[in-house]
Amino acid sequence: xxxxxxxxxxxxxxxxxxxxxxxxxxxxxxxxxxxxxxxxxxxxxxxxxxxxxxxxxxxxxxxxxxxxxxxxxxxxxxxxxxxxxxxxxxxxxxxxxxxxxxxxxxxxxxxxxxxxxxxxxxxxxxxxxxxxxxxxxxxxxxxxxxxxxxxxxxxxxxxxxxxxxxxxxxxxxxxxxxxxxxxxxxxxxxxxxxxxxxxxxxxxxxxxxxxxxxxxxxxxxxxxxxxxxxxxxxxxxxxxxxxxxxxxxxxxxxxxxxxxxxxxxxxxxxxxxxxxxxxxxxxxxxxxxxxxxxxxxxxxxxxxxxxxxxxxxxxxxxxxxxxxxxxxxxxxxxxxxxxxxxxxxxxxxxxxxxxxxxxxxxxxx
Numbered sequence: 001x002x003x004x005x006x007x008x009x010x011x012x013x014x015x016x017x018x019x020x021x022x023x024x025x026x027x028x029x030x031x032x033x034x035x036x037x038x039x040x041x042x043x044x045x046x047x048x049x050x051x052x053x054x055x056x057x058x059x060x061x062x063x064x065x066x067x068x069x070x071x072x073x074x075x076x077x078x079x080x081x082x083x084x085x086x087x088x089x090x091x092x093x094x095x096x097x098x099x100x101x102x103x104x105x106x107x108x109x110x111x112x113x114x115x116x117x118x119x120x121x122x123x124x125x126x127x128x129x130x131x132x133x134x135x136x137x138x139x140x141x142x143x144x145x146x147x148x149x150x151x152x153x154x155x156x157x158x159x160x161x162x163x164x165x166x167x168x169x170x171x172x173x174x175x176x177x178x179x180x181x182x183x184x185x186x187x188x189x190x191x192x193x194x195x196x197x198x199x200x201x202x203x204x205x206x207x208x209x210x211x212x213x214x215x216x217x218x219x220x221x222x223x224x225x226x227x228x229x230x231x232x233x234x235x236x237x238x239x240x241x242x243x244x245x246x247x248x249x250x251x252x253x254x255x256x257x258x259x260x261x262x263x264x265x266x267x268x269x270x271x272x273x274x275x276x277x278x279x280x281x282x283x284x285x286x287x288x289x290x291x292x293x294x295x296x297x298x299x300x301x302x303x304x305x306x307x308x309x310x311x312x313x314x315x316x317x318x319x320x321x322x323x324x325x326x327x328x329x330x331x332x333x334x335x336x337x338x339x340x341x342x343x344x345x346x347x348x349x350x351x352x353x354x355x356x357x358x359x360x361x362x363x364x365x
Contacts (some may be wrong), residue, residue: 034322034331034349034360040081042073042355047081065115067095070341070352074100076115077357079348084115096132103130112137121154134171147178149192158192168210168256173217179208185222187213187241196241200224200232210259210270219281221268223249223257231270231277231286247286249277258295262302267325269307271295276309278327287327293319297342299349304362308349310340320351 040047065076065084074093075085085100093102099120101112110130112121121137123130128141128148137150144165149157164182171177175195176188183206187196199206203225212221220234220241228248234241252273259270268279275290293311296318301307305325312318316338322331341352347362 033363035363037348037359037361038081040077040083040357042070042086042357045083045086064345065097066343066345066350067097067100067115068341068343068350068352068357069093069095070357071339071355073355074102076100077350079345079359081357081359085117092129094129094131096135098135099132099137101130106142121150121152123150123154131169133169133176134174136171138169138171138176140166140169145180147176147188147192160186160188160192160194162186167208170212172213172215175213175217177211177213177220179211179222179224181207183207183224185211185220187220198234198241200230200246202230202246203228209253209255210257212259212261212268214261214265216265219261219265221259221261221270223259223270226251226254229253231268231272231279233268233279233281245279245284245286247277247279249273258298260298260300262300262307263305263325264302267302269298269300269302278307278323278325280326285326289323289327289329291321293317296340299342299344301344303344303346306362308342308344310342310351312340318353 036050038047038049064079067076068074072088073086074089074095075083075087077083091102091104099112099114101110103110107126110123110126111119114120126139128139130137130139139148139150145162146159148159151157162180164180166178166180168179169176174190179185183199185198185208186194189195200222204227206225209223218236222232224230229251231247231249232243233245235244249272257271261268266281270277272288275288276295277286277288279286291311293313295309296312297310299308302325307323307325309321310318311321316336318335318337318340320333321329324330335353337353343350349360349362351358
């Protein structure tokens with residue numbers, strides 16, 4: 001046991017400041033605290049408990065298995081810090097809560113597994129790369145201008161071709177939302193048929209940087225263009241979607257940006273130059289929160305009016321940032337790592353850096 005614990009000194013240092021901060025159990029907002037629960041090393045496969053008493057936090061499901069990519073590792077970890085899968089990457093990896101696959105640059109065959117490493121689907125001659133959204137298996141071709149849905153037997157169910165390379169894809173409620181390099185957005189139905197087509201325009205250079213669909217499929221969020229860059233919200237009216245809000249957000253990026261629905265789809269968070277934007281769908285208010293560094297990870301729940309992100313600066317300088325909605329920074333905890341990971345399940349927050357994963361409970365006392 002002592003030998004196992006010694007393995008943790010190096011990875012522990014990556015998150016030491018976070019643990020030190022949270023052991024003090026400071027209020028985040030009134031009567032809400034983050035309580036450290038465990039640290040788990042990707043190199044030793046053995047979690048160290050940090051619990052110092054009981055908790056009244058909402059219990060997690062017993063079978064929670066969280067997908068992660070961190071450094072050269074990928075896999076799944078449970079609520080107690082034990083791994084069902086913990087592998088060193090040897091090729092390209094796609095994973096979700098339901099599926100994962102590791103494959104070569106030009107795969108002849110792709111084997112898809114579940115989080116317990118049970119074989120699920122075999123895709124022969126995929127002619128592209130698999131990815132997983134909305135509990136479904138998709139393949140994007142190597143030119144990124146054709147999308148296929150794969151069924152449970154590994155057969156292609158439908159194929160949809162695009163006029164230009166796809167820059168971002170999301171899926172929910174049986175629908176698929178895709179944005180492309182030519183500045184177009186397409187919404188596809190369950191059979192791959194086009195249901196809606198939209199070109200935001202309004203910019204000198206048209207490109208879709210990110211697009212997201214709400215859980216019920218009634219709202220579409222888009223960040224598009226350069227000179228000028230825009231954030232747009234479209235909402236469903238009848239059989240179509242119409243722009244209900246748009247905002248110019250300066251020309252900060254020529255790359256994919258972070259974009260997510262949070263708080264049961266009541267708000268949208270989007271990356272913008274030197275900060276993050278939060279749009280409240282109910283009040284129709286938009287605000288900007290300045291941040292020191294670029295966004296490297298976000299969690300997309302926004303539950304209990306708390307939202308967490310990780311910012312990064314050159315040299316591996318990271319910060320875990322807690323935001324009390326609608327938009328007040330209430331905590332910043334720095335840590336040093338070349339990469340980072342962030343996720344949330346109910347009342348448990350998972351933070352990763354280097355070769356270490358840590359878990360904290362949001363508790364009320």
